[in-house]
Amino acid sequence: MITVDHLTKLYDDFVAVDDISFEIKKGEIVGLLGPNGAGKTTTMRILTGFLPASSGQVTINSHDVFEDPIRVKASIGYLPESAPLYQDMKVEEYLEFIADLRGLNRSQKRNRIREVVDQTGLTPRLRQEIGHLSKGYRQRVGLAQALLHNPEVLILDEPTSGLDPNQIVEIRSLIKKIGKEKTVILSTHILSEAEATCDRVLIINKGRIVASGTPEELRAHHKDKALVRVKIEGDGKGLIKKLEALDDVILVMKLDTAIEKGYSVFEIETDSNKDLRRQISQTLVNGGFALVEINREGKTLEDVFTEFTA
Numbered sequence: 001m002i003t004v005d006h007l008t009k010l011y012d013d014f015v016a017v018d019d020i021s022f023e024i025k026k027g028e029i030v031g032l033l034g035p036n037g038a039g040k041t042t043t044m045r046i047l048t049g050f051l052p053a054s055s056g057q058v059t060i061n062s063h064d065v066f067e068d069p070i071r072v073k074a075s076i077g078y079l080p081e082s083a084p085l086y087q088d089m090k091v092e093e094y095l096e097f098i099a100d101l102r103g104l105n106r107s108q109k110r111n112r113i114r115e116v117v118d119q120t121g122l123t124p125r126l127r128q129e130i131g132h133l134s135k136g137y138r139q140r141v142g143l144a145q146a147l148l149h150n151p152e153v154l155i156l157d158e159p160t161s162g163l164d165p166n167q168i169v170e171i172r173s174l175i176k177k178i179g180k181e182k183t184v185i186l187s188t189h190i191l192s193e194a195e196a197t198c199d200r201v202l203i204i205n206k207g208r209i210v211a212s213g214t215p216e217e218l219r220a221h222h223k224d225k226a227l228v229r230v231k232i233e234g235d236g237k238g239l240i241k242k243l244e245a246l247d248d249v250i251l252v253m254k255l256d257t258a259i260e261k262g263y264s265v266f267e268i269e270t271d272s273n274k275d276l277r278r279q280i281s282q283t284l285v286n287g288g289f290a291l292v293e294i295n296r297e298g299k300t301l302e303d304v305f306t307e308f309t310a
């Protein structure tokens with residue numbers, strides 16, 4: 001079990017992690033989800049004892065990370081963002097080397113290598129040089145080294161970063177399998193990853209935890225709002241004001257990212273109990289705007305994430 005209590009990390013006077021607290025229980029997979037620079041890697045490095053905190057306390061299985069670092073490190077498997085692999089070593093040699101570093105005796109070494117290689121699907125690659133493996137297989141080697149000493153806690157920093165879609169699916173299902181027996185915290189800036197892999201999500205932004213819960217809870221929390229998306233011809237000048245004047249419209253935004261030549265897309269956040277498509281269409285027609293598409297949806301987790309981290 002991981003307990004983080006009022007953890008803060010300053011780099012000079014810049015607050016990278018700002019007074020965060022959370023708990024992760026055995027058998028849980030928790031995702032630390034946030035945009036670039038949110039403080040995910042800093043938090044994970046502190047959890048693993050690689051970086052000192054400025055203040056606050058972290059305990060792993062009741063042992064203080066700062067006061068009892070050796071015992072804590074023995075119970076953690078860590079996969080950093082770029083796994084520290086020796087490219088010219090063969091997979092088997094590398095795992096033997098890590099097993100020696102972890103202090104496993106000969107029979108433990110043989111058994112554990114066999115088990116983790118089996119678990120991570122590395123058996124056919126054992127005699128291959130790490131530098132000759134695909135990124136997906138290198139990531140498996142990274143996971144295998146993190147699992148070798150059979151730690152109770154796994155800390156995985158962006159475990160699927162740089163992988164192709166097939167490799168992502170494989171690594172995610174591997175993490176889910178491993179997560180049944182261990183406590184897992186993983187960082188990601190990809191929402192679908194958090195949703196597909198994690199039991200619970202902590203949304204982190206600018207060093208603070210701004211929301212937490214299961215993906216369903218996070219979505220439900222925001223179900224009082226619905227979104228109507230309209231696509232019109234032209235740039236829609238003056239439209240935001242007209243839409244904002246409607247009853248039960250909370251917010252209107254023009255999407256810069258969705259611009260297709262000659263069209264504009266607007267998102268209108270409304271009270272979820274009201275379907276405002278009729279009033280919105282009428283406003284468009286009255287204002288002389290040519291409506292191309294209109295649709296309404298409940299909040300997605302992506303919307304929740306954007307709302308918390310924008």
Ligand code: ATP
Nearest residue numbers: 011014016034035036037038039040041042043189
């Ligand atoms: P990413 O997804 O981009 O890796 P992150 O959420 O992991 O982002 P961190 O790497 O923890 O974020 O960084 C948090 C903030 O702290 C960033 O603004 C970063 O620039 C800053 N930072 C990180 N390491 C240092 C350092 N050693 N010295 C100064 N500032 C740092």
